[in-house]
């Protein structure tokens with residue numbers, strides 16, 4: 001039933017030790033990845049799986065030597081990298097082709113950079129083009145090609161340098177489902193045939209099924225509060241893999257549970273200066289998920305129609321979405337206390353049911369009460385209540401959040417907090433003056449304010 005051929009039997013190609021990567025926040029470095037140890041061996045396909053924001057692309061760029069780790073090392077065949085990794089080539093989600101060059105010229109670009117002469121470039125490019133099923137398209141320009149054909153160019157451009165390790169960042173996720181399926185299948189056939197000109201593949205994906213279809217090893221990255229390796233699975237199913245088999249489905253379910261489950265794993269030791277989780281949700285450990293009120297209310301309604309509970313996998317299937325699209329909405333319901341998550345199973349709570357069943361005015365009230373328990377919404381509301389005129393500038397909250405989030409994350413956090421607060425009628429936001437204003441209905445509560453001072457930690 002299972003084979004282990006090719007899995008972690010070969011030589012070490014890439015190794016990562018104690019990698020931490022931080023990006024600059026206004027208030028110092030903010031970790032995006034911490035405590036990462038990974039080794040990639042000859043003969044294996046490794047999938048890096050995680051929700052968006054968990055640091056997958058960052059880790060891949062570190063493997064490619066495109067960005068340096070903040071601490072720890074990345075080595076290629078035992079030698080620590082000092083710049084771009086000479087043993088890797090990258091395939092990007094967005095293809096990243098040069099529109100003014102033909103297919104052939106796009107494929108040759110990587111070779112030119114390595115100082116290879118015209119005749120050899122031409123020969124190698126034609127070989128890669130042929131391998132990946134692009135013959136006939138040599139003189140076409142990217143804009144003449146379908147998405148699938150463009151990504152073939154992306155593959156050819158990476159394979160032409162015959163890297164030891166092919167790195168792929170969500171290479172199929174910009175393609176329609178059938179094209180993605182076809183291209184993924186062809187790639188795996190090539191790999192299995194032994195004609196693939198690389199010795200290992202690392203593929204980043206947020207799609208569990210894709211990870212289990214392709215990989216010998218699936219590494220799950222978690223993102224609370226920064227990216228760490230949550231679990232690693234050896235996948236020893238025979239190839240080509242049968243999605244309908246019991247073992248396949250069982251693995252998918254198990255990995256779903258790991259990706260969505262929380263609380264079971266003790267948090268790993270945080271890097272220096274990072275807060276550990278505390279019983280009461282804080283700004284740092286309870287970021288607002290990227291979910292609009294419309295989106296989370298829609299999900300609550302769907303759950304209500306299914307007697308209040310559903311499997312995330314089944315739900316994603318029913319809606320034609322990927323689990324990654326749903327998770328922020330599920331996270332939002334959970335954060336608001338409107339739903340509980342047990343393994344891959346979401347169930348509405350009594351409040352969630354009340355929220356979903358209520359008319360607009362009542363649902364706003366229920367939402368407001370729940371949102372006030374969410375650290376950032378609470379921080380904004382109580383700060384406004386304490387301000388002299390009920391108004392505070394956007395920059396004030398940006399600065400507070402900069403202690404815990406990167407600049408990009410701060411923008412995203414405030415965008416969601418604005419949406420939630422407006423809907424809850426807790427506060428409004430004036431984009432022209434970049435100012436939050438307490439909702440007039442809250443102003444009366446100023447007199448009997450028993451709210452303890454908000455900690456931003």
Ligand code: ADP
Pocket residue numbers: 023024032050051052053054055056057058059406407408409
């Ligand atoms: P993934 O690929 O899993 O979606 P990324 O590696 O792209 O995750 O990002 C991880 C986190 O790091 C995100 O929160 C993102 O906002 C942040 N991030 C990524 N690149 C940068 C950057 N250049 N500067 C600041 N923050 C960044």
Ligand code: MG
Pocket residue numbers: 056057058
């Ligand atoms: Mg990414």
